[in-house]
Structure formats: C-alpha cells, structure tokens
Amino acid sequence: MDFSRLGLSAATLASAVPAVRVPVGSGQLVPACRVAHEQGAHLVALWASDERDRVGGTLVRVALQDASGLAVLEVAVPDLPDARYGDVSAVFPAAARMQRAAFDLVGVASEADDQRPWAWMASWPIDRYPLRRDFEASPKWEPGQEDYEFVRVAGDGVHEIPVGPVHAGIIEPGHFRFQIVGEKVLRLEERLCYTHKGIEKRFESMALADGCRLAGRVSGDSTVAYAWAYSQALEALAGLAVPPRALWLRALALERERIANHLGDLGYLGNDGGFAFGLAQFSRLREEVVRTNLAAFGHRLMMDLVVPGGVARDLDRDHAAAMVDEAKRVAAEVATLRGIYDEHDGLQDRFRTCGRVTPELAARLGLVGMAARASGQARDLRCDFAAAPWDALAVRKAGATGGDVAARVAVRFDELAESLRLVRSIVDHLPEGDVRTPVPDVPPHRLGLGYVEGWRGPVLVALEAGPGGTIRRCHPHDPSWANWPVLEHAVIGNIVPDFPLINKSFNLSYSGQDL
Amino acid sequence: MLRILRQIAKTGMRTEAPPAPADEMAKAARLQADVLRTLGRALAIRQVDAGSCNGCELEIHALGNPYYNIEGMGIRFVASPRHADMLLVTGPVSKHMAIALRRTYDATPEPKLVVAVGDCGCTGGIFGESYATLGRVSSVIPVDAEVPGCPPTPTALLQGILAAITARVAVAGDGESATPPPT
C-alpha cells in the first residue's frame, strides 16, 4: 500500500507476512483508509491499546491488507474526554463492531453514529474499561442485563422473532433478532459477545511463552491456526527462524484442522438439508481423522502442538505412513460423497440460491476467508504470501462466484480435497531435523504480527511484549469479526427455516469474536 | 426418580463397523450397556455453552458420530430445557451468560442433573475468574458431576454422563428403600 500521497511514511513491522506500520495524525486516519481502499485493500482488524503510560493516550490500530501485504495504521488519541478518532466504518463497514468493542474495552470512541455497546453487556460499570492498565475488577459487580436497542423495521405484517442466546442445538450462544413478513426474513440483527471471557486482559497476566496456550483457546475449532499465528508473532519479535521440519509439521496440523472442520460441517450441511446419511458418513470420517491426530500428536484437536520455537511433538514414521494411507482413503470416500451430494436433488434445491452473498456485496462488506472465496474474492494467505513451507507446496486456491450455500459447499469440498493432497505431499517431503528451538528474549514495546490462513479464514495475532518476558498487549483477531455482519445480509429474503443451513455454511465463531 | 421417557431403540447407522482401536470400542460398548441398564430408558440432555472456546462443543458433537452413537445408547439432545433430564454445561461461565444459564437451570424440571464439562466448566480453566467470567459452572448452579479435560474426549464425556446418572439412581434408590422415620 502506498500512502505517499498523504505524505505518510511506513516502517517495516516484525511480521510473518510483509507488513508496515504507518503512524497517522488524527485527521489522516480516514483519508489513509480511503487511499488504501482505492488500492484494493480490505480491513483485517481494528483494536485499541491503553498507552497513557507511554504516549499519553490510546493507540488505535487499523490493520489493512492488499496484494502487497499488511499495513497497520496507528493513530494516537489523546486522553481527553471528547477525543475521538475518525470513523473507519465509513470506508470499511466491518470496522463498526470493532470500534464499538474498542470503546467498551479501552474507552476510546470513534466518530461513528452507532455508539451502542458491543462487548459490554452490563456485567461491569459502563464507565470502566477492562483493557485500561489501571482497571481493577470488583467482586461486587454482578452479572447484569442490558437493554439493547435493536433496530426495528416498521410496517404491516412485520413480526419479530428473537432467538437465543441459548440455542436449540449444540451451538455457541448468541442472540438473533429476525424481522419477518410471512416466512421471509426482512432483516436480521445479531447481538453477540455472550461468551466474552476477558481473553485480551488474561493475556496481560501471562508470560510470553505461555500466551500460546491461551491463543489456542480463543476458538477451539481453530486452535492450530491461532497457536501458529501467536507463535509467528513472537518469533517475528525474536527474529527467530524456526526449524524447517517444525514449519512443515505446523502446516500438516493446519491442513488436518481444515480437513476435520470441513468434514464436520459438510455432514451438518447435509443434515440441515434433510440428508441425515451425510452426517453419519462425514462425522465418521471426521472421527477417524481426529483419532489419527490423537495417536500421532497426543491430542484429538492438536491443542498445544504448535509452540513458540516449533512444535511440541515430532511425527514418527508409522504415524506419518498412517496419515498418507488415511488421506488416500478419505479422499476416495469424500469424492464418492460429493457425487451423492451433487446428485441429490433435494439437497441441491436447498443449497442453490440460498443465503447468497454476491461478489459485489462481499467486496463492499469485506468478507474474508473460505466464505469470501465462495463469493469471488480469490484470497488465500497460503497462496498469496507463500512463505515456507507453502512455497514448496503450491496450494491450489479454491474459488466460486455463486456466493450461495451451494458455492460454500463446493469450496469446502475443493479445499477438503486439496488439504488431503497437501497432507500426502507434506508427509512425502517432510524435511529431517529438529522440531523446536529455544526462543530468545524479545525486546519490549514492539509490535509483532502473526497471520495464518485458518480453515475459516485468516487469523491475525498482534502481540506486544512487556519487560521481562511478559505480554503487554495481545489482540487475537478472528475472521468471524468480518463475516458475522455479512451473514445478516446473506439471510435477507430467505425463509426463516433456511437460517440454520445458511448459518452453518459460514459456521462462524462466537468465542473468537466475543473474546 | 427421573421422568419416564420413551425408550429409543434405534437400529445401527448406515455405516460399516468402524476400524477403531479395540479398547476405545470396548469402552464405548460397555458404557452403552451401562447407560441402558442404569436408566432403562432414554436420557434427554440440554447442552448449554456458557462461555466455552467451542472446543468442548466439538467433542460433544462427536458423541453423535457412528463410533459413539449416543442416540443408539438412548441419549438424545433436546431443544428445550423443559424436556431435559440433564444439563451438559461447558465453558468458564461468562458473566454475560450467567443469567441465561441460571434461567435454563430454573426451566429444567426436577429432578435434574447437571454435568460440568471441560477444565473450564470444572475450574474455570485457563480463563479463570475475572471481570468477565465467574469461572466454574458450580459457582452459578449446583453441579452433580464434573468431566475434566481440555476438551474431554467423547469417552470421558460418556463416563461423566453415566456417573451422574448412576449417582442419582443410587440416591433415589436409597431414598425409596429407606424406612420412613417413626412419627
């Protein structure tokens, strides 16, 4: 991204993908976003940090991505009651909730019209900001209940259906407010953050080395992606090169995580489409894959396998061979199942045109990851910034333009097949050598970035060390932040009974966005 | 005693016998027999995620796959607390979920069982107690059994569910056989 037009200069950031830091004055934030937008950039994350002890105010950071890499705009907001920073959501709509959360947690307000709370739900006083360094929680604060102002649609025959936070199935909690006419959805409004558990604050009480375990529990279904992104950030700060074998094993784990999640979701998508047979088949395959994880790495979901400096456990020959056999067998079975799904008229009727996000809408709203690839946004970190081992693996990027459930199902099938190919290729070309190297001390007060293409989409970890191996600030950012608001659009005009199917086709993380 | 529910006698799923490690399969089969013997009928479970990272939910989902075949064991997940015998609760209880959890508990008819799932459900886990969480499930509602693990395996979940049922049946059995106190 080139900001020279605005007279801004960029400094290189410690990062896993090419990244720069761009300090901006308060009046330059939105113009800089516009310049980036014109160059095809999209929003990755927005977060704030209490820096009153260092720069006398709050630092708001806006991470943007284009084909050249990441740019992190940094604006210092003075510690004054009326101080505001520019409304980034005017350029990148996905920023809206991030800005609201930044206010709830750090007490820094944007100029946006929508100033409703997002992370705050009346469980702590509204004028206390948990991520301020002088924040102290009181045991007297009781869980509260907010009176959230949902947007209402007026009109004849408009009904409102509130759903959640506790849902009917085995699903994470969140609240959905549907406005419907007849069976058709006019509007959906999500109220998330029910699983807000103070993850960012918790990081600040942990040692740098231990933070990886917490990162691996931001969204359990993406534990490998998060642990890797966290490790990347720390390793970038330390200037540490990880042994090649460790990088390849991380990639193996990441692809196995992708395989397990796509298998699980393809089963449920079949089930939600009225085809229980699909669930039985895919859930059986998923179980076999996670059992192999257990045998090879000691954990079904591979939690705590990726650690700063490498991986916690090497892969032995027998388990490597078992993974190759399994990948061949699963690939054959999935190919058969795909044929069955494709030929099943009832299923295809449910999938086609359902929950459509056109490529134009996806680009405008900033959809990311697997769902974006199903809506014509051909971005995949494994291909676009192919550092080792991806450069040697030549990942084939999946893509579709339909943007409906059918397109997301097709992309999942393609990615599943590709990941199964990658498992074989990784095992076949696994370099010999160490799998872990000690992490040297890192300097405090520098920002390090990790950025990994998880199964759902890119996971960002922004990490800053404090003195003596502590964490000063860590912001883990889930792709679900960007995609939840798009789901609200995807359901418009669909019938209410199709919501579970549409929702599952995205399968967004609550915990990952609630933090 | 628990409410009488219809017994599910479901035939096997349309899958071949899965090539599983023998001890896992044997364990699962034993548990299945135990559940049916202990309860003699279906158990209705309402799952509540009170703030988990979703890792525990993945393993609860796995209970439905053909390897564990929880439905075949006479255990089903129900959509309303009013139809539930048992709450299966994950997470450190986030403060934002505390009221919803309490309400779900209150809406579940007596006698009810609560199983706290995962290190987070048992102790607060890595998230602990903070401005945002109340930690363990038992800090919000009474808990009958705990299943540690991060996340617990499906087999551990089945064992925990069974332990809760067995304990309850034992208590109820004692109560029924006890001689009424002299008046």
Ligand code: SF4
């Ligand atoms: S016990 Fe582990 S898997 Fe379960 S919610 Fe807690 S961190 Fe996640």
